[in-house]
Amino acid sequence: MSIANDIRTAFSKRDNALNQLLLLNVLVFIGFILLRTVLFILTKDRNGHLPVLEWLAVPSVPGTLLTRPWTLLTYSFIHFEFLHILFNLLNLYWFGSLVREYLGDRRLVSLYVLGACAGAILYVLAFNLIPAFRDSPAILYGASASVTAVILAAATLLPDYTFSIILIGPVRIKYIAAVVVLLSIAGINGGNPGGEIAHLGGALLGFLFIKQLQAGRDLGRPVQAVGDWVTRLATGRPNLRVTRGGAATAAPAAAAPKKGGLAKPEQDEIDLILDKISRSGYESLSKDEKQKLFRASQR
Template sequence: MTSIFDDIRHAFTRGSNAVTQLILINVIVFVSLILVRTISFLTGFSSVYDLITLNLGMPAHILRFLFKPWTIITYFFTHEQFLHIIFNMLNLYWFGQLIREYLGNKKLVSLYMLGGLAGGLLYLLFYNLIPYFEHRAAFSIMIGASASVLAIIVAAATLLPDYTFNLILLGPVRIKYIAAFLVVLSISGAVGDNAGGNIAHLGGAVIGFIFIKQLQRGTDLGKPIHAVNDFFQGLFSGRPRMKATFNRTNATGAAAAGTASRPNQSEIDLILDKISASGYESLTKEEKQKLFRASQK
């Protein structure tokens, strides 16, 4: 048991794989809820579990949400059903690895967070502005990482539309078709029993597409997420901020060298186009190095 906790601790303190970290957070919350539910029901205090889930899930009614604004974040780390979390985590692993490999950890985390936020906002808008959904708003609560995960799926399909996965019974399938199928599935379910969840999926899908298109134009929509993440990492790491000083005689040369080492957006766009057309393995060693340096910005 100690080794499990050590592995989890190392994943966050020493690891640099954002896919693993996001999956671990979801799994830890899921297992914690299972334990709380089991203990609370066995001891006759089931209301404790209900209270916790009510404060993690995102309410549809705008007034209830205003009293629980944190739920627009906690909902996309919360699952109750085993199949729900398995499906989401498998997709997060498969498609998240692609985003991480080509764009880096920071942009993966940005996509996950922005997808969840966009899904939550669209959920609120639909349930409070469209008459068809208004009667459901009073008792609807949403949980699950599906909006965040679909943002990552659509982003991967926008970035690498012809990349293929080998699916059981189907064989090789381009990920643009997988993404399109999931989007159509969400549209078809927007008026069903899980209408709120499917609406949130669409919010995530839209932000995934926009994120990549804006990134290809040189705009990183994830900068606010990076800033918040860096702030909290610095806050909890306990490490003092480093202050750099420069020798005036060498400052100009060093700046020029630093600038030269970073590929510009037009170079990255050409590399991404080449990946879309011929796959990652078609890149030269120099192009792979440029892509890696760009992902660290």
């Protein structure tokens, strides 16, 4: 099977959001490498790609941003340095796997998108309100704000979950998240203040996203609604409708708590899951069972 077919298959699969986000970042990275190389060969200009970048990156000037609103999302898929994209993708994979396992694909995508928007908004505000940055027009690109949102969401969701780090050993992810935030704060007076400020915007969003979800409010519902609309537009599929008693009605939604929160599983289900853990261990649980166990913990 060709690489093109592999890519097409990855994007056609349902419940494959994490791999799709990773793949999008890689494809854009490769696309800019090819663009820079071709433009350099044709024009001998090493910065020939900058006009394209300026149309996809977030400008710090509000007036320019108003004419390029799409940059609030597109900037979060752009990288130029190998180590930059490598660390972002590794963190997205490690922490995104946790978020996806417990909250599902749709909320992972919502986190990524909202983290990008929060990071961009805080960046623009800082570069227009803080005197140290006010007279320094710049552009913002990279997935770091989105990835930081995912990291803080995972740490807020599962603070005592541990990762084994080389030369250090097991570390609870709440401490990893704390280090990420502290490094971003410390880096504001360094060489990339805009990026560090965007990280903090993503971090705040990730924390609030989980806290609001636990309180019964899903901040990602607008993102999911837009995604559903785009999917219907692209595929031409109408909303699913059923006929009952001779009248066409919208298919009822699955049982869910008020305001888009986390549905609480029945106690009998939880007892069965706990019995399974006692027999076979936590790792024997399915993705759905882990999600039910987490939702039950929010009672």
